[in-house]
Amino acid sequence: MPTINRRWVLASHPEGKPTLDTFRLEEVELADPAKHELLIQAKYFSVDPGMRSRLSGDSYAAALQPGEVIEGAMVGEVVQSNNEKFAVGDLVTGGFGWQSHTLSNGRGLAKLDANLFSGPLRATAAIGVLGIPGLTSYFGLSDIGKPKEGETVLISSAAGPVGATAGQIAKMQGCRVVGIAGSPAKCDYVTKELGFDACINYKDTDNLVDAIKAACPDGVDIYFDNVGGEMLDTAIANANERGRIIISGAVSEYNKPEPRGIRNTLQFITHRLCMEGLVVFDYFKQFRDAQAEMAGWIKDGKLIYTEDISEGIETAPAAFIGLFEGENFGRRLVKVS
Amino acid sequence: MPTINRRWVLASHPEGKPTLDTFRLEEVELADPAKHELLIQAKYFSVDPGMRSRLSGDSYAAALQPGEVIEGAMVGEVVQSNNEKFAVGDLVTGGFGWQSHTLSNGRGLAKLDANLFSGPLRATAAIGVLGIPGLTSYFGLSDIGKPKEGETVLISSAAGPVGATAGQIAKMQGCRVVGIAGSPAKCDYVTKELGFDACINYKDTDNLVDAIKAACPDGVDIYFDNVGGEMLDTAIANANERGRIIISGAVSEYNKPEPRGIRNTLQFITHRLCMEGLVVFDYFKQFRDAQAEMAGWIKDGKLIYTEDISEGIETAPAAFIGLFEGENFGRRLVKVS
Numbered sequence: 230m231p232t233i234n235r236r237w238v239l240a241s242h243p244e245g246k247p248t249l250d251t252f253r254l255e256e257v258e259l260a261d262p263a264k265h266e267l268l269i270q271a272k273y274f275s276v277d278p279g280m281r282s283r284l285s286g287d288s289y290a291a292a293l294q295p296g297e298v299i300e301g302a303m304v305g306e307v308v309q310s311n312n313e314k315f316a317v318g319d320l321v322t323g324g325f326g327w328q329s330h331t332l333s334n335g336r337g338l339a340k341l342d343a344n345l346f347s348g349p350l351r352a353t354a355a356i357g358v359l360g361i362p363g364l365t366s367y368f369g370l371s372d373i374g375k376p377k378e379g380e381t382v383l384i385s386s387a388a389g390p391v392g393a394t395a396g397q398i399a400k401m402q403g404c405r406v407v408g409i410a411g412s413p414a415k416c417d418y419v420t421k422e423l424g425f426d427a428c429i430n431y432k433d434t435d436n437l438v439d440a441i442k443a444a445c446p447d448g449v450d451i452y453f454d455n456v457g458g459e460m461l462d463t464a465i466a467n468a469n470e471r472g473r474i475i476i477s478g479a480v481s482e483y484n485k486p487e488p489r490g491i492r493n494t495l496q497f498i499t500h501r502l503c504m505e506g507l508v509v510f511d512y513f514k515q516f517r518d519a520q521a522e523m524a525g526w527i528k529d530g531k532l533i534y535t536e537d538i539s540e541g542i543e544t545a546p547a548a549f550i551g552l553f554e555g556e557n558f559g560r561r562l563v564k565v566s
Numbered sequence: 567m568p569t570i571n572r573r574w575v576l577a578s579h580p581e582g583k584p585t586l587d588t589f590r591l592e593e594v595e596l597a598d599p600a601k602h603e604l605l606i607q608a609k610y611f612s613v614d615p616g617m618r619s620r621l622s623g624d625s626y627a628a629a630l631q632p633g634e635v636i637e638g639a640m641v642g643e644v645v646q647s648n649n650e651k652f653a654v655g656d657l658v659t660g661g662f663g664w665q666s667h668t669l670s671n672g673r674g675l676a677k678l679d680a681n682l683f684s685g686p687l688r689a690t691a692a693i694g695v696l697g698i699p700g701l702t703s704y705f706g707l708s709d710i711g712k713p714k715e716g717e718t719v720l721i722s723s724a725a726g727p728v729g730a731t732a733g734q735i736a737k738m739q740g741c742r743v744v745g746i747a748g749s750p751a752k753c754d755y756v757t758k759e760l761g762f763d764a765c766i767n768y769k770d771t772d773n774l775v776d777a778i779k780a781a782c783p784d785g786v787d788i789y790f791d792n793v794g795g796e797m798l799d800t801a802i803a804n805a806n807e808r809g810r811i812i813i814s815g816a817v818s819e820y821n822k823p824e825p826r827g828i829r830n831t832l833q834f835i836t837h838r839l840c841m842e843g844l845v846v847f848d849y850f851k852q853f854r855d856a857q858a859e860m861a862g863w864i865k866d867g868k869l870i871y872t873e874d875i876s877e878g879i880e881t882a883p884a885a886f887i888g889l890f891e892g893e894n895f896g897r898r899l900v901k902v903s
């Protein structure tokens with residue numbers, strides 16, 4: 230009996246902010262798995278702000294074309310298998326996009342280790358804190374930020390999955406960690422649950438430069454940027470000598486036809502700043518070790534993570550668009566089944 | 567008999583582009599050298615674009631105050647000495663600013679080695695190719711740029727002292743080197759005398775992005791920036807993956823109340839770029855070795871340098887202001903005596 234795959238494809242390249250019309254829900258019939266193939270039923274997939282650039286233009290990967298399935302990370306269950314490496318009931322993860330079912334020959338598919346994913350480490354962590362967002366925090370901080378004990382680390386989108394993880398890791402390294410987030414509830418979460426030393430609600434601040442100055446009395450040694458534009462400029466204005474700026478995301482810029490960018494480039498000379506961008510796939514060979522270390526922290530209760538689950542595959546476009554309004558609280562995932 | 571020192575001081579902080587009224591020429595009487603002191607007669611001093619920021623605001627050093635002597639590097643001759651380390655007739659160098667005479671206790675003063683400074687290595691090289699500009703090229707390239715054989719290095723202000731030196735060093739490392747300069751004569755100098763592979767006259771180019779693309783068919787691996795703003799943005803647009811951007815100067819930005827900055831920050835993520843600023847004094851302990859290496863290159867004819875001499879201490883302000891019009895051709899110095 231054929232399986233019906235429901236999938237979200239690109240309807241048309243958006244100009245500026247994506248709308249519901251950017252996406253189209255399709256139903257297609259999938260054949261039964263051929264030899265060596267297996268069929269996966271998605272349980273969750275992710276909606277990622279960084280994917281925005283692929284909707285309209287060239288990025289580190291080529292632009293998505295109309296009709297192509299929207300990208301995202303998926304956690305699912307094997308429901309049929311002609312592949313000896315995977316059995317029915319296995320939980321698997323892979324970059325299979327916004328769809329309910331996937332036929333796979335096993336390539337790019339990883340089985341979740343049932344021993345590892347237990348207790349506080351839920352299967353969804355594979356596409357969150359142990360997936361691209363968490364690994365971005367881990368390698369951005371360790372490879373570009375290089376925090377030293379006693380340094381001050383400033384983090385934007387602090388309640389988001391990248392910022393939250395980066396801040397907790399920086400705390401483990403003995404840093405003073407200050408977040409920037411967009412609501413009192415987010416700031417409470419950032420300081421009380423994640424253990425940041427302070428959090429600035431940028432929506433409640435007339436002068437962000439002064440607010441950062443007050444929250445970072447010794448200046449900013451590392452800025453972990455998920456926002457770009459004006460917030461990046463403001464952080465640069467507060468950077469100490471030899472400050473490091475990790476460009477991990479730019480949620481304020483993705484929807485602009487002409488990005489705002491930064492004005493504060495002279496500070497790079499006067500303060501010997503270094504700003505570096507990050508694509509986490511470059512660290513692919515180190516993923517497994519990093520995941521094992523972070524899994525240990527989670528099981529020990531040193532690293533927590535929050536998910537913001539949107540129910541039903543129909544909700545995916547709205548869940549994605551909401552990311553640019555700062556709606557999400559933690560890693561935003563869509564629950565498919 | 568007292569010595570009359572003629573010196574240029576800051577008359578008032580300029581807004582925007584400095585004018586002749588920014589500066590005031592004073593005459594003051596100097597006492598005879600006290601015990602351990604010596605008197606230096608300046609022969610040449612430098613006018614530096616990077617000094618612009620100190621005229622109006624805080625930079626890596628504090629702002630200059632009205633009445634203070636304008637900064638610059640000086641080469642001079644000892645004319646009186648009560649200091650056993652310096653004899654009358656010694657050539658010396660130090661950061662003594664825009665003045666004809668200096669009383670010194672020897673601190674911050676270096677004697678030029680007569681054996682080293684001979685032949686093609688003139689005394690003025692001590693405040694040029696072996697001074698701050700040349701050392702900026704040397705350390706910017708070696709410590710931030712880290713050129714590898716076969717890479718493409720793009721250099722703005724290529725006919726200026728920093729760019730010219732950086733390009734020649736990059737050629738020695740086996741790189742393809744492309745300059746950007748502001749006249750056909752400068753471009754000729756850059757390619758024919760300095761040996762760059764190509765030079766773009768940005769004043770004769772409608773579309774600098776395309777001009778860079780044509781001159782750098784394999785993209786830009788290292789951009790050595792002396793200009794900032796739009797030119798920096800354009801170079802970023804052409805940067806290869808893992809491109810390095812050395813922020814050495816920003817002559818297009820210094821006179822602006824609000825700098826233009828850059829728009830192309832998303833490329834830092836998509837192309838894993840790294841941009842770093844440079845203050846050459848951070849490498850102070852390595853100066854001597856770098857100078858010895860560069861002196862060797864000059865004596866071997868591998869590294870050439872050009873000076874643009876303005877005659878007479880009266881000409882200093884105009885010589886300085888002209889830097890921002892791209893007037894100078896090589897290291898601009900003022901001949902005092």
